[in-house]
Amino acid sequence: MKTAAKMINKTIIAFSLTAALTPIAHAAEWYDALSDIKASADLYLRYEGASQDNALRDANALTLRTFAGIESGEYNGFSFKVEMEDSRIVLGQGDYTVGPTGYNVGEYSVIADPETTELDQAYIQYRSDNIKVKAGRQVIALDTHRFIGSVAWRQDRQTFDGISVNYKVSDNINAFYAYVNQRNRIFAEAADFDSKDHFLNVSYSNNIGKLTAYAYLLEIDNDVENALDTYGLRFAGAYKTDTIKWLYTAEVATQSAQTDTTDFDATYTLLEGGAVVSGITAKLGYEVLGSDDGNYGFATPLSTLHKFNGWSDQFLNTPTQGLKDFSATISTRFAGGKWTAIYHQFDADEAAIAIDDFGNEINFLYTTKVAEKFNLGVKYANYSAQDFSVDTERVWVWVSTKF
Template sequence: MTVYSKAALAVAIAGCAAAIPAQAADSVAEALSDGKAYGDFRLRYESVEQDNGLDDASALTLRTKLGYQTGSVSGFSATVEMEDTRIVAGEGDYSVPPSGYKTGQYSVIADPETTELDQAFVQYTQGGVTAKLGRQVIAFDGHRHVGHVGWRQDKQTFDGLSMAYKASDKLSLNYAYINQRNRIFAEAADLDSKDHLVNASYQTGAGKLTAYSYLLELDQGNEATLDTYGLSFSGAAPAGNTKLLYSVEYATQSAEAGANEADADYLLLEGGVSAAGLTAKLGYEVLGSDDGAYGFATPLATLHKFNGWADIFLNTPAGGLVDSYVSLGGSLAGGKWALAYHDYSADDDSSGVDNYGSEVNAVYSKKFGKHYSAGVKYAAYSADELAVDTDKLWLWVGASF
């Protein structure tokens, strides 16, 4: 954590204390004693095999998360959460380049060993207003543009201020200012920033309409900016015993870094059917390109959730990305399963690269009682003109309280 971030958290806590009258000391003590402790543990094995010169990677890591949320006094409360990730039984044959761990020897598994302050914020809630100041999770609209990357052992959080206003049962307004992005590589790749996030949604009879503007600026080096404006609409409609699913989204983006400027568009079209315990979807997603020199970027997103679990496209190629996919999911033996197939190509093939490759994904997960869970997940990327063949396997068990 940077000195600035520590100071911001201290100011947040001091501000909360100052806002509570001295005569409310007993109430504060009661709020502290009546708070809620929580936590979860996730033991996960991950293996990566790639058709390149790197050794195959394997990792067995335990993620421990412990937190405490106080009770409320005059609308104020506080949350503190710690997170720790450890290699178990010496199974640490993998690389984490940003942290310098075994770089260049093994394939990448982005789960560094770390112990850090995951969240620490003061919250104020009154009526339809919720405000948080400090280190916190911020996620919007399925994590496509802003998310917590909870798939990795060290999830992404942000230092800053967030405000949410539930104007009515249908209208929600959100704003956040971020001064530090705490990324998934311990503290090795955290970034100072001056980010403004605006998200507004309205629930219509046919679905949810959302408008957003995510204005990102790195507060270091050449102070690169990335401005994204977009609209999305998603919903479901009954048709007898079947439910029809639909989503459409469009966004435009402008990027500037020093003397370099670029523009790109984003498009999502997705339709689906849910019936007899099965859900099938067909999708077409385009992260556009600026004449083969720049690809639409979503640096705050939960990227693993999109464009295949092999994580080939964590950074959009300069030629952009067209992801045509189909998925099928349902329930089995008390758990949930899903299969997906992706076909990847370039939005702009002026660089000579057109067909990127394809990928198959599969997952099964199950909860045991209220506190336990387990799962298995697999991704296989078959390269054509981009990257290399990649196979990934995950096995995990979890417990929470």
């Protein structure tokens, strides 16, 4: 009996010590997670010039974007990140227009880089072997950014408030879902939208490519019917032989746009093929943002739009006649950097009287690294108008670094 009593007493003492030490152990783990906080900064200085064949004055902008953030270590899979963003005009070079913010409206060509200081990201994350959950303000960029992107080309990039879940079902299958209740757009906080958006993206990968099915159900939360629902299927991949790497992409999507008084439907098609030979990449592309009888053009309001349909940004809003974009791209590495040249031929999907040929555009890009710490870039766009818009030239020169 005494032996049993001693065993019971020892057990009680052991449980008591464990209970007493558990908070201390948890506190130590929390301390480790917090002490593992990493600070980061990203500086991006860019000159942009724009000239259009209209009454607007030529625009010039020299702006500096700064990201500064902290990210914690993990505690039981949980962590957090907070990041601020600031964009400033440098040396008084601010002769440009940003319409949504009311800056120099109607005076200069548009350069969509307002001065702003705002919270860029702030989220709590949970991560395990096959799942990652983020709650809060975050960057969401899916596939090529064609439908959901960060618009990181602009100085005030696009982020989203909401919750996202990325689930790795297996080595080949991945599923992503997000609910977004605010779109933090590129025109500073005054132009942000409350929303009720759902993003669903499921992909299957194998050795010949990646097949993706997606549904993007968008709605601005303003008590007005404005649903924009897009469903699509995409396949992209590459096949390598001894001397050539073949590239291929095919994508189709349907879209329904509903308001209180209208209901439009349009389709999207992308075909792209190319090859990489001796360090030279050549591609041909054919993209169609369809029209509904000339009354509505297929829309991608959350896309990184600058990446598509020419860098002069003529087609940020798809014309009601739709848009056909035939493109040819060639890129290679030379003289310590990467060179890219692109030609676009634009046409209406459903031509109207005197509206058929939307013109053409040439794009050039050179990027390189200096001292392994700085990225330098020069970029040029020249749009020649026909039945749409006006002749436009844009040029960019930038330097960036991060630490």
